Amino acid sequence: xxxxxxxxxxxIGSNLVRYLLRAYRDIDIVNLDLLxxxxxxxxxxxxxxxxxxxFVHGAIYDAPLVAExxxxxxxxxxxxxxxxxxxxxxxxxxxxxxxxxGTHTLLSAALAAPTPPRFIQVSTDEVYxxxxxxxxxGPQVGALRFTESTPLxxxxxxxxxxxSGDMLAVAYHCTHGLDVVVTRCSNxxxxxxxxxxxxxxxxxxxxxxxxxxxxxDGLNVRDWIHVSDHCRGLDLALRQGRSGEVYNFGGxxxxxxxxxxxxxxEQTGADPNLVTFVExxxxxxxxxxxxxxxxxxxxxxxPRVAFDEGxxxxxxxxxxxxxxxxxxRSGAYHRGRA
Numbered sequence: 608x609x610x611x612x613x614x615x616x617x618x619i620g621s622n623l624v625r626y627l628l629r630a631y632r633d634i635d636i637v638n639l640d641l642l643x644x645x646x647x648x649x650x651x652x653x654x655x656x657x658x659x660x661x662f663v664h665g666a667i668y669d670a671p672l673v674a675e676x677x678x679x680x681x682x683x684x685x686x687x688x689x690x691x692x693x694x695x696x697x698x699x700x701x702x703x704x705x706x707x708x709g710t711h712t713l714l715s716a717a718l719a720a721p722t723p724p725r726f727i728q729v730s731t732d733e734v735y736x737x738x739x740x741x742x743x744x745g746p747q748v749g750a751l752r753f754t755e756s757t758p759l760x761x762x763x764x765x766x767x768x769x770x771s772g773d774m775l776a777v778a779y780h781c782t783h784g785l786d787v788v789v790t791r792c793s794n795x796x797x798x799x800x801x802x803x804x805x806x807x808x809x810x811x812x813x814x815x816x817x818x819x820x821x822x823x824d825g826l827n828v829r830d831w832i833h834v835s836d837h838c839r840g841l842d843l844a845l846r847q848g849r850s851g852e853v854y855n856f857g858g859x860x861x862x863x864x865x866x867x868x869x870x871x872x873e874q875t876g877a878d879p880n881l882v883t884f885v886e887x888x889x890x891x892x893x894x895x896x897x898x899x900x901x902x903x904x905x906x907x908x909x910p911r912v913a914f915d916e917g918x919x920x921x922x923x924x925x926x927x928x929x930x931x932x933x934x935x936r937s938g939a940y941h942r943g944r945a
Contacts, residue, residue, distance in 0.1 A: 614687030710772035736760035797834035823887030832858030857897030
Protein backbone atom coordinates (compact mmCIF):
# COMPACT_ATOMS: atom_id res chain seq x y z
CA UNK A 608 0.00 0.00 0.00
CA UNK A 609 1.20 3.49 -0.88
CA UNK A 610 0.01 5.90 1.78
CA UNK A 611 0.06 9.66 2.23
CA UNK A 612 -0.06 10.63 5.90
CA UNK A 613 -0.52 14.33 6.57
CA UNK A 614 0.64 15.72 9.90
CA UNK A 615 2.81 12.66 10.41
CA UNK A 616 5.39 14.51 12.51
CA UNK A 617 2.83 15.43 15.15
CA UNK A 618 1.78 13.42 18.18
CA ILE A 619 -0.82 11.06 16.71
CA GLY A 620 0.73 11.12 13.24
CA SER A 621 4.21 10.06 14.36
CA ASN A 622 2.73 7.27 16.47
CA LEU A 623 0.68 6.11 13.47
CA VAL A 624 3.71 6.14 11.15
CA ARG A 625 5.68 4.05 13.65
CA TYR A 626 2.74 1.67 14.10
CA LEU A 627 2.24 1.07 10.37
CA LEU A 628 5.92 0.56 9.62
CA ARG A 629 6.11 -2.01 12.42
CA ALA A 630 2.91 -3.78 11.41
CA TYR A 631 3.39 -4.08 7.64
CA ARG A 632 6.28 -4.78 5.32
CA ASP A 633 4.37 -4.00 2.12
CA ILE A 634 3.77 -0.31 2.86
CA ASP A 635 5.30 2.93 1.63
CA ILE A 636 4.55 6.10 3.58
CA VAL A 637 4.91 9.70 2.44
CA ASN A 638 4.66 12.06 5.40
CA LEU A 639 3.55 15.60 4.53
CA ASP A 640 4.01 17.98 7.46
CA LEU A 641 4.53 21.74 7.74
CA LEU A 642 6.46 21.31 11.02
CA UNK A 643 4.57 23.98 12.93
CA UNK A 644 5.06 24.22 16.71
CA UNK A 645 3.65 20.74 17.40
CA UNK A 646 5.20 18.96 14.42
CA UNK A 647 8.68 17.74 15.26
CA UNK A 648 11.17 15.61 13.35
CA UNK A 649 12.46 14.38 16.72
CA UNK A 650 9.17 12.45 16.98
CA UNK A 651 10.40 10.26 14.11
CA UNK A 652 13.96 9.49 15.18
CA UNK A 653 14.71 5.96 14.03
CA UNK A 654 12.19 6.15 11.20
CA UNK A 655 13.86 8.58 8.79
CA UNK A 656 16.27 6.01 7.35
CA UNK A 657 13.59 3.40 6.62
CA UNK A 658 13.43 2.99 2.80
CA UNK A 659 9.65 2.71 3.05
CA UNK A 660 9.36 6.21 4.50
CA UNK A 661 9.74 9.65 2.91
CA PHE A 662 9.27 13.05 4.54
CA VAL A 663 7.99 16.06 2.61
CA HIS A 664 8.01 19.50 4.23
CA GLY A 665 4.89 21.38 3.19
CA ALA A 666 1.32 22.42 3.89
CA ILE A 667 -1.88 20.58 3.04
CA TYR A 668 -3.26 23.81 1.57
CA ASP A 669 -0.43 23.95 -0.99
CA ALA A 670 -2.51 22.73 -3.94
CA PRO A 671 0.30 22.00 -6.48
CA LEU A 672 2.33 20.07 -3.90
CA VAL A 673 -0.70 18.11 -2.68
CA ALA A 674 -1.74 17.24 -6.23
CA GLU A 675 1.74 15.89 -6.96
CA UNK A 676 1.85 13.74 -3.83
CA UNK A 677 -1.68 12.33 -4.14
CA UNK A 678 -1.30 11.34 -7.77
CA UNK A 679 0.09 7.86 -7.09
CA UNK A 680 -1.05 6.85 -3.59
CA UNK A 681 -3.65 4.27 -2.60
CA UNK A 682 -4.90 6.14 0.45
CA UNK A 683 -4.67 9.40 2.36
CA UNK A 684 -4.85 9.66 6.15
CA UNK A 685 -5.46 13.31 7.00
CA UNK A 686 -4.09 13.99 10.47
CA UNK A 687 -2.82 17.50 9.75
CA UNK A 688 -4.70 19.97 11.92
CA UNK A 689 -4.41 22.94 14.18
CA UNK A 690 -5.74 21.30 17.30
CA UNK A 691 -5.47 23.28 20.54
CA UNK A 692 -8.66 25.00 21.70
CA UNK A 693 -6.83 27.76 23.59
CA UNK A 694 -4.93 28.72 20.45
CA UNK A 695 -8.12 28.76 18.39
CA UNK A 696 -9.71 31.17 20.85
CA UNK A 697 -6.75 33.52 20.64
CA UNK A 698 -6.23 33.36 16.86
CA UNK A 699 -8.53 31.26 14.70
CA UNK A 700 -7.30 32.08 11.16
CA UNK A 701 -4.69 29.27 11.07
CA UNK A 702 -7.42 26.81 12.07
CA UNK A 703 -9.60 27.84 9.14
CA UNK A 704 -6.64 27.68 6.75
CA UNK A 705 -5.50 24.21 7.78
CA UNK A 706 -8.62 22.43 9.01
CA UNK A 707 -11.02 23.75 6.35
CA UNK A 708 -9.05 25.01 3.35
CA GLY A 709 -6.39 22.33 3.78
CA THR A 710 -8.95 19.53 3.98
CA HIS A 711 -10.69 20.88 0.89
CA THR A 712 -7.35 21.00 -0.97
CA LEU A 713 -6.68 17.35 -0.14
CA LEU A 714 -10.18 16.23 -1.10
CA SER A 715 -10.08 18.11 -4.38
CA ALA A 716 -6.70 16.64 -5.27
CA ALA A 717 -7.87 13.14 -4.33
CA LEU A 718 -10.90 13.45 -6.57
CA ALA A 719 -8.75 14.69 -9.48
CA ALA A 720 -6.17 11.89 -9.18
CA PRO A 721 -6.02 9.33 -12.00
CA THR A 722 -7.18 6.71 -9.50
CA PRO A 723 -8.81 8.52 -6.57
CA PRO A 724 -7.41 7.16 -3.30
CA ARG A 725 -9.31 6.14 -0.19
CA PHE A 726 -9.52 9.17 2.11
CA ILE A 727 -9.49 8.85 5.92
CA GLN A 728 -10.52 12.09 7.62
CA VAL A 729 -9.26 11.96 11.21
CA SER A 730 -11.36 14.09 13.53
CA THR A 731 -12.38 14.61 17.13
CA ASP A 732 -15.31 14.05 19.48
CA GLU A 733 -15.31 17.82 20.08
CA VAL A 734 -17.32 18.33 16.87
CA TYR A 735 -20.34 16.93 18.72
CA UNK A 736 -20.38 19.73 21.30
CA UNK A 737 -20.79 18.79 24.95
CA UNK A 738 -22.94 16.50 27.09
CA UNK A 739 -24.76 16.81 30.41
CA UNK A 740 -22.32 16.38 33.28
CA UNK A 741 -22.17 12.98 34.96
CA UNK A 742 -19.78 12.05 37.75
CA UNK A 743 -17.45 9.38 36.28
CA UNK A 744 -17.15 7.82 39.72
CA GLY A 745 -20.92 7.43 40.04
CA PRO A 746 -23.54 5.24 38.33
CA GLN A 747 -23.35 5.46 34.52
CA VAL A 748 -26.74 3.92 33.72
CA GLY A 749 -28.53 6.13 31.21
CA ALA A 750 -25.60 8.50 30.77
CA LEU A 751 -25.56 10.01 27.29
CA ARG A 752 -22.58 9.45 24.99
CA PHE A 753 -21.75 10.65 21.51
CA THR A 754 -22.68 8.27 18.71
CA GLU A 755 -21.89 8.67 15.03
CA SER A 756 -25.42 10.00 14.48
CA THR A 757 -25.15 12.71 17.16
CA PRO A 758 -25.69 16.11 15.46
CA LEU A 759 -22.56 18.23 15.07
CA UNK A 760 -22.76 21.24 17.40
CA UNK A 761 -19.17 22.50 17.78
CA UNK A 762 -18.60 25.20 20.39
CA UNK A 763 -15.05 26.46 19.76
CA UNK A 764 -13.29 27.76 16.64
CA UNK A 765 -11.16 24.60 16.70
CA UNK A 766 -14.07 22.18 16.78
CA UNK A 767 -16.04 24.26 14.27
CA UNK A 768 -13.23 24.03 11.74
CA UNK A 769 -12.85 20.30 12.31
CA UNK A 770 -16.59 19.83 11.83
CA SER A 771 -16.37 21.81 8.60
CA GLY A 772 -13.62 19.53 7.32
CA ASP A 773 -15.65 16.44 8.26
CA MET A 774 -18.72 17.74 6.46
CA LEU A 775 -16.68 18.51 3.34
CA ALA A 776 -15.28 14.97 3.38
CA VAL A 777 -18.73 13.41 3.69
CA ALA A 778 -20.04 15.74 0.97
CA TYR A 779 -17.28 14.60 -1.41
CA HIS A 780 -18.42 11.04 -0.81
CA CYS A 781 -22.11 11.78 -1.29
CA THR A 782 -21.68 14.11 -4.27
CA HIS A 783 -18.66 12.72 -6.09
CA GLY A 784 -18.47 9.14 -4.84
CA LEU A 785 -15.03 9.64 -3.29
CA ASP A 786 -14.10 6.75 -0.99
CA VAL A 787 -14.20 8.58 2.35
CA VAL A 788 -14.18 7.32 5.93
CA VAL A 789 -14.37 9.72 8.88
CA THR A 790 -13.03 8.80 12.31
CA ARG A 791 -13.59 10.68 15.56
CA CYS A 792 -11.71 9.92 18.75
CA SER A 793 -11.75 11.01 22.35
CA ASN A 794 -8.78 12.66 24.09
CA UNK A 795 -5.50 10.96 23.20
CA UNK A 796 -2.47 10.59 25.45
CA UNK A 797 0.85 8.79 25.21
CA UNK A 798 4.43 9.30 23.98
CA UNK A 799 5.51 12.29 21.87
CA UNK A 800 2.55 14.51 22.83
CA UNK A 801 3.37 18.21 22.76
CA UNK A 802 3.43 19.57 26.33
CA UNK A 803 0.53 21.98 26.13
CA UNK A 804 -2.24 19.36 26.33
CA UNK A 805 -3.50 18.32 29.74
CA UNK A 806 -1.61 15.10 30.45
CA UNK A 807 1.87 15.98 29.11
CA UNK A 808 1.64 19.46 30.64
CA UNK A 809 0.74 18.10 34.06
CA UNK A 810 3.29 15.28 33.89
CA UNK A 811 6.19 17.49 32.81
CA UNK A 812 5.30 20.27 35.25
CA UNK A 813 5.01 17.76 38.09
CA UNK A 814 8.41 16.31 37.16
CA UNK A 815 10.01 19.77 37.30
CA UNK A 816 8.14 21.02 40.39
CA UNK A 817 6.18 23.68 38.49
CA UNK A 818 2.56 24.63 39.13
CA UNK A 819 -0.22 22.48 37.67
CA UNK A 820 -2.82 24.98 36.36
CA UNK A 821 -6.38 23.61 36.34
CA UNK A 822 -9.23 25.44 34.62
CA UNK A 823 -12.31 26.39 36.64
CA ASP A 824 -13.40 23.80 39.21
CA GLY A 825 -11.52 20.97 37.48
CA LEU A 826 -14.67 18.88 37.06
CA ASN A 827 -14.82 18.92 33.27
CA VAL A 828 -15.04 15.30 32.09
CA ARG A 829 -13.15 13.73 29.19
CA ASP A 830 -12.90 10.19 27.85
CA TRP A 831 -9.24 9.17 27.45
CA ILE A 832 -7.77 6.84 24.82
CA HIS A 833 -4.14 5.74 24.58
CA VAL A 834 -2.66 6.75 21.25
CA SER A 835 -1.73 3.12 20.46
CA ASP A 836 -5.41 2.14 20.65
CA HIS A 837 -6.29 5.05 18.39
CA CYS A 838 -3.64 3.99 15.86
CA ARG A 839 -5.07 0.46 15.74
CA GLY A 840 -8.48 1.96 15.12
CA LEU A 841 -7.19 4.13 12.29
CA ASP A 842 -5.52 1.13 10.69
CA LEU A 843 -8.76 -0.87 10.86
CA ALA A 844 -10.79 2.04 9.49
CA LEU A 845 -8.30 2.40 6.63
CA ARG A 846 -8.41 -1.27 5.68
CA GLN A 847 -11.92 -2.33 6.66
CA GLY A 848 -14.07 0.77 7.19
CA ARG A 849 -17.17 1.09 5.01
CA SER A 850 -17.04 3.95 2.54
CA GLY A 851 -19.08 6.97 3.61
CA GLU A 852 -19.22 5.88 7.24
CA VAL A 853 -18.12 7.54 10.49
CA TYR A 854 -16.44 5.58 13.30
CA ASN A 855 -15.98 6.75 16.89
CA PHE A 856 -12.99 5.56 18.95
CA GLY A 857 -13.10 6.07 22.70
CA GLY A 858 -11.09 4.68 25.58
CA UNK A 859 -13.99 3.86 27.92
CA UNK A 860 -12.11 5.91 30.51
CA UNK A 861 -14.06 8.97 31.59
CA UNK A 862 -12.29 11.09 34.19
CA UNK A 863 -12.65 14.60 35.53
CA UNK A 864 -9.60 16.76 34.98
CA UNK A 865 -9.02 16.74 38.73
CA UNK A 866 -9.04 12.93 38.77
CA UNK A 867 -6.44 12.88 36.00
CA UNK A 868 -4.26 15.41 37.81
CA UNK A 869 -4.60 13.50 41.08
CA UNK A 870 -3.44 10.28 39.41
CA UNK A 871 -0.47 12.11 37.89
CA UNK A 872 0.48 13.45 41.32
CA GLU A 873 0.39 9.92 42.71
CA GLN A 874 2.46 8.48 39.88
CA THR A 875 5.09 11.24 39.90
CA GLY A 876 5.22 11.75 43.65
CA ALA A 877 4.75 15.50 43.16
CA ASP A 878 3.47 17.85 45.85
CA PRO A 879 -0.35 18.22 45.69
CA ASN A 880 0.12 21.90 46.56
CA LEU A 881 1.41 22.43 43.01
CA VAL A 882 -2.21 22.35 41.79
CA THR A 883 -3.52 25.86 41.13
CA PHE A 884 -7.00 26.76 39.92
CA VAL A 885 -7.14 29.38 37.16
CA GLU A 886 -9.86 31.26 35.34
CA UNK A 887 -11.92 28.92 33.20
CA UNK A 888 -11.51 28.68 29.43
CA UNK A 889 -14.07 30.55 27.34
CA UNK A 890 -16.91 28.24 26.29
CA UNK A 891 -15.32 25.30 28.09
CA UNK A 892 -17.24 22.11 27.19
CA UNK A 893 -18.36 20.34 30.33
CA UNK A 894 -18.25 16.70 29.26
CA UNK A 895 -17.28 14.49 26.34
CA UNK A 896 -18.01 10.77 26.22
CA UNK A 897 -17.80 8.52 23.18
CA UNK A 898 -19.86 5.46 22.28
CA UNK A 899 -17.54 3.17 20.27
CA UNK A 900 -20.10 0.39 19.75
CA UNK A 901 -20.05 0.73 15.96
CA UNK A 902 -16.25 0.36 15.74
CA UNK A 903 -16.38 -2.59 18.13
CA UNK A 904 -19.12 -4.25 16.10
CA UNK A 905 -17.96 -3.55 12.53
CA UNK A 906 -14.18 -3.31 12.89
CA UNK A 907 -13.79 -5.72 15.82
CA UNK A 908 -11.85 -2.98 17.59
CA UNK A 909 -11.72 -2.26 21.30
CA PRO A 910 -9.35 -0.31 23.54
CA ARG A 911 -6.67 -2.50 25.08
CA VAL A 912 -4.78 -0.07 27.32
CA ALA A 913 -6.43 0.66 30.67
CA PHE A 914 -6.12 4.30 31.64
CA ASP A 915 -4.06 3.93 34.83
CA GLU A 916 -1.69 1.52 33.05
CA GLY A 917 -1.37 3.78 30.03
CA UNK A 918 -0.80 6.85 32.17
CA UNK A 919 1.95 5.07 34.11
CA UNK A 920 3.61 4.13 30.80
CA UNK A 921 3.33 7.74 29.67
CA UNK A 922 4.91 9.11 32.84
CA UNK A 923 7.72 6.59 32.46
CA UNK A 924 8.23 7.62 28.81
CA UNK A 925 8.57 11.32 29.71
CA UNK A 926 11.04 10.45 32.48
CA UNK A 927 13.15 8.42 30.02
CA UNK A 928 13.01 11.05 27.28
CA UNK A 929 14.07 14.21 29.08
CA UNK A 930 16.37 15.17 26.19
CA UNK A 931 13.39 15.15 23.81
CA UNK A 932 11.43 17.18 26.34
CA UNK A 933 14.26 19.67 26.82
CA UNK A 934 14.44 20.30 23.08
CA UNK A 935 10.69 20.83 22.95
CA ARG A 936 10.65 23.13 25.95
CA SER A 937 13.58 25.18 24.65
CA GLY A 938 11.24 26.46 21.92
CA ALA A 939 8.43 28.94 22.51
CA TYR A 940 5.12 27.26 23.12
CA HIS A 941 1.88 28.30 24.75
CA ARG A 942 1.34 26.67 28.10
CA GLY A 943 -2.17 25.30 28.20
CA ARG A 944 -4.40 24.60 31.14
CA ALA A 945 -6.40 21.62 32.29
